[in-house]
Amino acid sequence: MLIPKKTYEKLSTKQLARQLLGTFIVVEQSASNHESQPQTTVGRIVETEAYLSRGDPACHAARGMTKRNAMMFGRAGTGYIYLIYGMHLCFNVVSGPIGKGEAVLIRALEPIEGIQIMSARRGGQKENNLCNGPAKLTQAMGMTLDHNGLDLRKGPIKIFEKYPGLSLPKGRIITTTRIGISKGKELPLRFYLENSPHVSRK
């Protein structure tokens, strides 16, 4: 059920970005003082972007390793989470060979489980406005910088190929240019599920 190691390690970043569409991110937030029960949220990936090491000026790794992007150069299948615009977090899946510095940005999820928890974290928003953006989904899923660099096969963030009772979504994968970047705009490295109402934007 967990995405196998070889999927992370053998696929190219572009292939992985497409392969991740339709799979499920599960986040287990351990019990705290405030919450006595662990809080589990699940979302299906419906939109991704690939960031490559060669010929891609939009990639964080394009100008070498820094403290911030160091995790991008690690093993495929680890999570890379960073702060953007001083206030938002983005979640990526590291891909490609160790030392290359490539990753897949997760841009949108379809909320599957723990919708009430997500809504509370998102200020009471409705289901269609919980995970339809890269920083929205990190907030809804309870991801923090403490999750940076963790193995996605060990948790507390995990990615599964399947989820009980849910079949693979129908419809084509649409390829477009990426969103929100100033360089590398022309590269067709954004992928989303055609008929999903949960993508951040068409």
Next chain:
DNA sequence: ATGATGATTAACT
């Protein structure tokens, strides 16, 4: 030491 920038979002007009 200082200034510009950014894989965004929410709240405006």
Next chain:
DNA sequence: GTTAATCATCATG
């Protein structure tokens, strides 16, 4: 359509 919020990183002095 525009803009403020807000800070780690990087280029420059």
